[in-house]
Amino acid sequence: MGERQNDGGPAGRRRAHPGTSAPPGPGGPGSVTGGRRVVDAADLEALLAAALIRRDVDAGAEQRAVAAFLTARESGAHGARTRRRDDWRTRRSRLGRHSLKATLSLVAAGLTLSGVAVAGIGATAGAPDGPTQDDRGTHAPSPGAAGPSIGPSTSPSTGGPADPDTGTDRPDRPGRPRTAGDTEAHCRAYEQVRGRGKALDSTAWKRLTEAAGGAENVDAYCAGQSEGTGAGAPPATTGAPPATTGAPPATTGAPERKGDDAAGRSGNGSSGNAGDNATRGAGNGPDGSAGKPGSPGADRP
Amino acid sequence: MGHGGESRRAPAYDGELGAAVARAQQGDEAAFAVAYRLVQPGLLVYVRGLVGDDAEDVMSDAWLEIARDLGRFKGDGAGFRGWTATIARHRALDHLRRQRVRPRPSTLEQDVLDLPGPQSTYDQAMESMSTERALALVGGLPRDQAEAVLLRVVVGLDGPAAARVLGKRPGAVRTAAYRGLKRLAKQLGVESVTDEAPRTLGEST
Numbered sequence A: 001m002g003e004r005q006n007d008g009g010p011a012g013r014r015r016a017h018p019g020t021s022a023p024p025g026p027g028g029p030g031s032v033t034g035g036r037r038v039v040d041a042a043d044l045e046a047l048l049a050a051a052l053i054r055r056d057v058d059a060g061a062e063q064r065a066v067a068a069f070l071t072a073r074e075s076g077a078h079g080a081r082t083r084r085r086d087d088w089r090t091r092r093s094r095l096g097r098h099s100l101k102a103t104l105s106l107v108a109a110g111l112t113l114s115g116v117a118v119a120g121i122g123a124t125a126g127a128p129d130g131p132t133q134d135d136r137g138t139h140a141p142s143p144g145a146a147g148p149s150i151g152p153s154t155s156p157s158t159g160g161p162a163d164p165d166t167g168t169d170r171p172d173r174p175g176r177p178r179t180a181g182d183t184e185a186h187c188r189a190y191e192q193v194r195g196r197g198k199a200l201d202s203t204a205w206k207r208l209t210e211a212a213g214g215a216e217n218v219d220a221y222c223a224g225q226s227e228g229t230g231a232g233a234p235p236a237t238t239g240a241p242p243a244t245t246g247a248p249p250a251t252t253g254a255p256e257r258k259g260d261d262a263a264g265r266s267g268n269g270s271s272g273n274a275g276d277n278a279t280r281g282a283g284n285g286p287d288g289s290a291g292k293p294g295s296p297g298a299d300r301p
Numbered sequence B: 001m002g003h004g005g006e007s008r009r010a011p012a013y014d015g016e017l018g019a020a021v022a023r024a025q026q027g028d029e030a031a032f033a034v035a036y037r038l039v040q041p042g043l044l045v046y047v048r049g050l051v052g053d054d055a056e057d058v059m060s061d062a063w064l065e066i067a068r069d070l071g072r073f074k075g076d077g078a079g080f081r082g083w084t085a086t087i088a089r090h091r092a093l094d095h096l097r098r099q100r101v102r103p104r105p106s107t108l109e110q111d112v113l114d115l116p117g118p119q120s121t122y123d124q125a126m127e128s129m130s131t132e133r134a135l136a137l138v139g140g141l142p143r144d145q146a147e148a149v150l151l152r153v154v155v156g157l158d159g160p161a162a163a164r165v166l167g168k169r170p171g172a173v174r175t176a177a178y179r180g181l182k183r184l185a186k187q188l189g190v191e192s193v194t195d196e197a198p199r200t201l202g203e204s205t
Helices: A010-022 A026-039 A039-051 A061-073 A091-139 A141-146 A151-156 A160-167 A173-195 A203-212 A214-226 A227-247 A255-258 A267-284 A294-299 B007-023 B029-072 B077-099 B105-115 B122-128 B131-139 B143-155 B160-164 B170-194 B197-204
Strands: none
Touching: A010 A294, A039 A203, A039 B131, A061 B029, A091 A214, A203 A214, A227 B007, B007 B029, B007 B077, B007 B122, B029 B077, B029 B131, B029 B143, B077 B143, B077 B160, B131 B143, B131 B170, B143 B160, B143 B170, B160 B170
């Protein structure tokens, strides 16, 4: 108690003020009023801090604080969760974290929405097939009785002999026709979307353009697709076995198709069917595939 | 007693303080002691401005909480000042709430009144103001001004941090600090001219 602040450094700095302000009032008393006028906030703060703060720390109090720290460390209290009032990071760093989070979520939302948009393209592409849906609806019951799922429903309806083969083919058959059908569907949608918006920049369109060998060739490529010539080649290698089962359902449509196909690959039937499968599947769902065998043939002519 | 100009140098300590806090959060008790020594003197003055002679007890309680919750804290050295000041303030307000049941006059002003007032010039006042007189001067301010001044001058907080400690808007806190400092300067000037420091002090409080 009662200690006076008399350390050298700050005092010397402070002394400078009355000195500089001395001229207006020569002599001791004069410097008083001059010094009073010169007071600025920084000097006053330095004075107050110097007068108020005592650097000598009570050793006992420090020991108690450290002991409390050790106790908390042993008890694992230091792993506690940070509450809002414990977060004293500068606003800028917190803002930075937020903006990063916001960016990531925006990117994720953008990807999701663009995915929806592409899916929507497929759905609208299936719409023109409206009339065929009626046919399929009538055809559907027979395979549907066998089972609602795509693969199994077709093979049982066609016949028993295929069963051993279908066991291995089944994984291929839904996949292979679907890619062919996608191409066809894209071709149809391509005509509708062409020249509008940026939909043609999407991956699906790029893939179509690449497959056609350039944007100007898309029409020709699609024309070939719709007649079943283009898609027949790739699937043919694996397509042969399923063709035996696939051909019978195509009874209505198959004759024409086979005539078109110079290669004579039975894969036509399956690919043609699949085309409808996929296009309808986009709008109607998986069970739509069951009915198509006959419908594609009926529609095409 | 190596003190003087601490508030000016307070920001310079923040790097060292931040490093000590980070090490203490890893479990280094020596680093915790370093942080204690850097922060405690200013906090003690601030709390003394709030609760008077019970400041040591209140700060002892505050350090128990600081030591316990150190793992929760996130921030740098300046942030640690603000965080600990908030805890100290809450403990001080709790103490005042308990004390309100049996209020007693603060002995601080009495001590000051008993002191001789040798300051005849502003220069002398600047050089030889005692801790008690300085505290009495600050204690004579309205509560919001005194707190704003102490947080800024003694704890070394900037405007936004002091505002967060006090739960007020930064503008209000800045204004309070400005008015408080202005009033203190006026009092010091009046003292030096009239040479009647004790009476002036008594009036101001």
